[in-house]
Amino acid sequence: MKSIEKHYRCDVCSKSFRNNYALKRHMLTHTGEKPFSCEVCGKTSSSYDNAKVHMRTHTGERPFSCDVCGKSFGNKSVVKLHMRTHTGEKPYSCEVCGKNFSTSSEIQNHMRTHTGEKPYSCDVCGKASSNKANATVHMRTHTGEKPYSCEVCGKAFSNQSVVKVHMRTHTGEKPFACEICSKVFCTSFELKSHKRTHTGEKSYSCQVCRSAFSSNFTFKNHLRTHTGEKPYYCEICGTSCSTSSNLKSHMRTHTGEKPYSCEICGSSFSQPSNLKVHIHIHTVK
Numbered sequence: 001m002k003s004i005e006k007h008y009r010c011d012v013c014s015k016s017f018r019n020n021y022a023l024k025r026h027m028l029t030h031t032g033e034k035p036f037s038c039e040v041c042g043k044t045s046s047s048y049d050n051a052k053v054h055m056r057t058h059t060g061e062r063p064f065s066c067d068v069c070g071k072s073f074g075n076k077s078v079v080k081l082h083m084r085t086h087t088g089e090k091p092y093s094c095e096v097c098g099k100n101f102s103t104s105s106e107i108q109n110h111m112r113t114h115t116g117e118k119p120y121s122c123d124v125c126g127k128a129s130s131n132k133a134n135a136t137v138h139m140r141t142h143t144g145e146k147p148y149s150c151e152v153c154g155k156a157f158s159n160q161s162v163v164k165v166h167m168r169t170h171t172g173e174k175p176f177a178c179e180i181c182s183k184v185f186c187t188s189f190e191l192k193s194h195k196r197t198h199t200g201e202k203s204y205s206c207q208v209c210r211s212a213f214s215s216n217f218t219f220k221n222h223l224r225t226h227t228g229e230k231p232y233y234c235e236i237c238g239t240s241c242s243t244s245s246n247l248k249s250h251m252r253t254h255t256g257e258k259p260y261s262c263e264i265c266g267s268s269f270s271q272p273s274n275l276k277v278h279i280h281i282h283t284v285k
Contacts, residue, residue: 193217 008023009016012030017023025047028034034044036051040058045051056062056074064079065072068086073079081103084090090100092107096114101107109131112118118128120135124142129135137159140146146156148163152170157163165187168174174184176191180198185191196202196214204219205212208226213219221243224230230240232247236254241247249271252258258268260275264282269275 007016008018008020010023010026010030012027015026017026028046034046036045036048037043038045038051038054038058040055043054045054053075062072062074064074064076066079066082066086068083071082073082084102090102092101092104093099094101094107094110094114096111099110101110112130118130120129120132121127122129122135122138122142124139127138129138140158146158148158148160149156150163150166150170152167155166157166168186174186176185176188177183178185178191178194178198180195183194185194193215202212202214204214204216206219206222206226208223211222213222224242230242232241232244233239234241234247234250234254236251239250241250252270256270258270260270260272261268262275262278262282264279267278269278
């Protein structure tokens with residue numbers, strides 16, 4: 001097969017091209033020039049092809065589809081990256097810890113967990129983030145924007161990954177299992193907290209009374225015993241509670257729900273503590 005001669009060489013990086021047009025287009029990567037402007041939003045691009053791909057974010061056009069699952073995309077190169085979700089290919093490896101990634105952007109973001117670099121800063125509060133996606137999600141804590149919603153109950157979220165976790169409350173899926181006792185959980189965070197019940201590790205310490213806790217959630221609830229904060233409010237009577245579980249228990253005074261039943265006589269109670277007292281009646285007979 002006859003090779004194509006490339007007579008046009010870049011004076012900056014010495015890369016060669018087969019025609020003058022290709023060379024001129026390449027030179028834009030060095031000059032930073034972006035002569036192609038979007039008529040809708042004004043965004044500029046360095047090439048006509050890039051401008052064309054960008055326009056699809058406005059038109060919604062997705063002419064490239066995955067042969068495996070049928071998912072469509074506006075950019076042909078993105079299809080190639082998507083295919084790795086099916087093949088499991090992860091060609092980018094971290095030189096520090098050896099973890100592998102499917103895209104160059106993923107490994108770039110990951111490397112910041114080692115370097116501690118956080119180049120994205122919030123214009124409102126100054127909080128720094130390691131990647132653009134986290135910075136975008138953080139901004140929604142200021143704007144209140146919640147663009148992702150649950151298809152089952154309609155609850156809205158600021159983060160798409162949180163929707164996936166929330167869906168497990170409907171499906172009952174608990175993919176994270178404890179290797180010690182086989183107890184299963186919805187999230188890896190819950191599993192990590194649970195494992196501390198086996199190790200006895202208590203990483204969270206109260207500076208007021210020196211009590212120690214195995215999870216940040218329990219620690220935050222404890223702090224309210226010192227601050228007196230009660231952020232959970234009953235919509236029926238206005239009673240405030242320090243924890244969500246206390247509010248849930250309180251709500252039963254309105255609903256009459258009694259989910260705790262005695263296995264001996266069938267009596268039911270709204271609180272587990274009341275059931276415990278009741279059980280004592282049977283044991284003393």
